[in-house]
Amino acid sequence: MEKIIVRGGKQLNGTVKIEGAKNAVLPVIAASIIASEGKSRLYEVPKLADVYTMREVLQHINADMEIHENVVEVDASRPLLTEAPFEYVRKMRASVLVLGPLLARYGHAKVALPGGCAIGSRPIDLHLKGFEAMGADVNVGNGFVELSSKGRLHGAKIYLDMPSVGATENIMMAAALADGKTVIENAAKEPEIVDLANFLNKMGAKVVGAGTEKIKIEGVEKLYGAEHTIVSDRVEAGTYMIAAAITGGDVFLENTELEHSSALVSKMEEMGVQFFQEPNGIRVIGPEKLKATDVKTLPHPGFPTDMQSQMMALMLQAEGTSVITETVFENRFMHVEEFRRMNAKLKIEGRSCIVEGSSKLQGAEVAATDLRAGAALILAGLVADGYTRVTELKHIDRGYVDITEKFKQLGADIERVKEPETIIAMNISQKVAETEQSSIYS
Numbered sequence: 001m002e003k004i005i006v007r008g009g010k011q012l013n014g015t016v017k018i019e020g021a022k023n024a025v026l027p028v029i030a031a032s033i034i035a036s037e038g039k040s041r042l043y044e045v046p047k048l049a050d051v052y053t054m055r056e057v058l059q060h061i062n063a064d065m066e067i068h069e070n071v072v073e074v075d076a077s078r079p080l081l082t083e084a085p086f087e088y089v090r091k092m093r094a095s096v097l098v099l100g101p102l103l104a105r106y107g108h109a110k111v112a113l114p115g116g117c118a119i120g121s122r123p124i125d126l127h128l129k130g131f132e133a134m135g136a137d138v139n140v141g142n143g144f145v146e147l148s149s150k151g152r153l154h155g156a157k158i159y160l161d162m163p164s165v166g167a168t169e170n171i172m173m174a175a176a177l178a179d180g181k182t183v184i185e186n187a188a189k190e191p192e193i194v195d196l197a198n199f200l201n202k203m204g205a206k207v208v209g210a211g212t213e214k215i216k217i218e219g220v221e222k223l224y225g226a227e228h229t230i231v232s233d234r235v236e237a238g239t240y241m242i243a244a245a246i247t248g249g250d251v252f253l254e255n256t257e258l259e260h261s262s263a264l265v266s267k268m269e270e271m272g273v274q275f276f277q278e279p280n281g282i283r284v285i286g287p288e289k290l291k292a293t294d295v296k297t298l299p300h301p302g303f304p305t306d307m308q309s310q311m312m313a314l315m316l317q318a319e320g321t322s323v324i325t326e327t328v329f330e331n332r333f334m335h336v337e338e339f340r341r342m343n344a345k346l347k348i349e350g351r352s353c354i355v356e357g358s359s360k361l362q363g364a365e366v367a368a369t370d371l372r373a374g375a376a377l378i379l380a381g382l383v384a385d386g387y388t389r390v391t392e393l394k395h396i397d398r399g400y401v402d403i404t405e406k407f408k409q410l411g412a413d414i415e416r417v418k419e420p421e422t423i424i425a426m427n428i429s430q431k432v433a434e435t436e437q438s439s440i441y442s
């Protein structure tokens, strides 16, 4: 079994490069299969497990996707299959984003229904409501959702009961090839939605209003391959902002901008953290003492749920009591139990978690329950006494490129080890490791 082992107590300083966003690249790759002519070339693609899963999905349906370092090329000009089985959806829910493109291009799409996951039940009813409004027949059965339309989809006015990111993306992609005009009301406003709209427009689509609550799409007959640079990952950036803050360090985040992280930055400023926008990135300086604050997760531009667990790690070090309220997902507090294993004082009341600050965190063996929870446990490990061993790294690998190397470059005592090789591979503070060996590996 692989583990990330962190020894707390190091202040982080230096520069870290932020990758292209996972939540932008996945829909953009899905959109690239709408192009029946020409290749798409994508830059700043993060080398994440999810990107490789997306390649498996594309290869399964007969599209060609090549990854060369941070550049991805997609050629979907051959006839495609229109079915994606459960093995991909199980690994990565974003596989459902091929529904809109396949339906629009072929009038048929069949994808395994995603189940619930560690953060909630996550239905796709709003995606289906949108497709139905555009003229698709929707059949759900035997663990699959099957969509079909007689001829081209038609434009429609679609109101989303909540601003779902995935539903907005799927509907936008389907509407790009539909006959007539589609209007999505109460659309999601995330920067990743804007990135997808920009890519679709480069492919020949006519999308306006992305980033606002009303998106208008005038359908066209054909889309073409296009070149695009993926927007930078605001959640990866936020994770390193918290790393700087929690260790009282000074970190420069290259390839990111404050504008996409306003809610997080405001909250961290309230806690005493300083931010400086510089030409090519953001400098973050942690204070000597952090102040408590309260946070409620909301759709963008509200505080992102994908930063909730990392924020909890930071609040555990603040002076005073903080409250986090999770409104986006119904069950995104699985990390609370893991933090408690590190001696954190946390109490869940309904959709809120009361976080007692100034915790003397202790290293422990803890499991990443989802990708952000995994990152949050590493952050807590940076300030805990002794060694924190984080397991279930497959979650972390879905969302973070080279997380161990990046933290090490900033000065953290951190290693990723395979269990049998643990003792040999550990070169973190070798002397201390030797003296504490019995407690670390017991």
Ligand SMILES: CC(=O)N[C@H]1[C@@H](OP(=O)(O)OP(=O)(O)OC[C@H]2O[C@@H](n3ccc(=O)[nH]c3=O)[C@H](O)[C@@H]2O)O[C@H](CO)[C@@H](O)[C@@H]1O
Binding pocket: 022, 023, 024, 026, 094, 120, 121, 122, 123, 124, 125, 126, 127, 128, 162, 163, 164, 165, 166, 167, 188, 299, 305, 306, 328, 329, 330
């Ligand atoms: C690949 C990707 O981009 N993932 C992000 C995306 O996920 P995802 O697109 O799945 O998230 P949504 O915005 O769709 O989900 C938000 C809420 O709406 C509910 N819902 C959603 C669709 C639907 O048809 N019915 C319904 O009830 C969900 O259960 C959830 O409670 O946005 C989330 C919210 O910012 C982020 O945490 C994820 O990192």
Ligand SMILES: C=C(OP(=O)(O)O)C(=O)O
Binding pocket: 023, 093, 094, 119, 306, 371, 372, 399
């Ligand atoms: C929940 C997340 O992703 P996904 O929607 O891909 O599970 C995330 O990125 O935090």
